[in-house]
Amino acid sequence: MPKALPVVDMSRPVCCDPVAARAISDEDALHVALRLKSLADPARVKLLSLLLTSPDGAECTCDLATAVGLSESTVSHHLGQLRRAGLTESERRGMNVYHRVRRESLAALCFVLDPNCCG
Numbered sequence: 001m002p003k004a005l006p007v008v009d010m011s012r013p014v015c016c017d018p019v020a021a022r023a024i025s026d027e028d029a030l031h032v033a034l035r036l037k038s039l040a041d042p043a044r045v046k047l048l049s050l051l052l053t054s055p056d057g058a059e060c061t062c063d064l065a066t067a068v069g070l071s072e073s074t075v076s077h078h079l080g081q082l083r084r085a086g087l088t089e090s091e092r093r094g095m096n097v098y099h100r101v102r103r104e105s106l107a108a109l110c111f112v113l114d115p116n117c118c119g
Contacts, residue, residue: 018115035109038085043068044078051088051101058091058100 016028024032039045046068051059065075079099082088086105091098110117 016112018112020115032109032112035085035087035105038081038087041078041081043070043074044082047075047078048082048087048101051099054100058098060096060098062096064099 016024016031019032039048047064050064050067061072061075061079064079065072068075070078076097079088079090083090083099087102087109088099089102091100
């Protein structure tokens with residue numbers, strides 16, 4: 001039976017010193033690793049790319065499913081993983097759900113990995 005990871009509130013951007021600044025604590029390492037784990041899937045990276053390049057800034061699950069060639073339920077699962085990691089947010093509009101990237105969360109994750117990347 002696989003070991004369950006601790007529950008971590010990932011609704012806010014990751015917030016700790018850059019990993020190169022000092023030895024990172026176990027808790028901070030877990031926060032960073034769980035966010036990176038949510039990106040460790042080609043479909044999720046593709047979905048993030050589509051959301052980041054969307055002219056409207058938000059895309060419907062049905063349109064994303066068509067774009068990546070997956071079922072809406074599979075895309076919803078992947079988007080749920082990104083949302084739980086705090087990297088996206090969702091909004092219901094009638095029968096559809098629209099998703100957008102939380103850019104501040106991506107920027108915070110980039111900063112933690114390399115403080116010189118976003119300057």
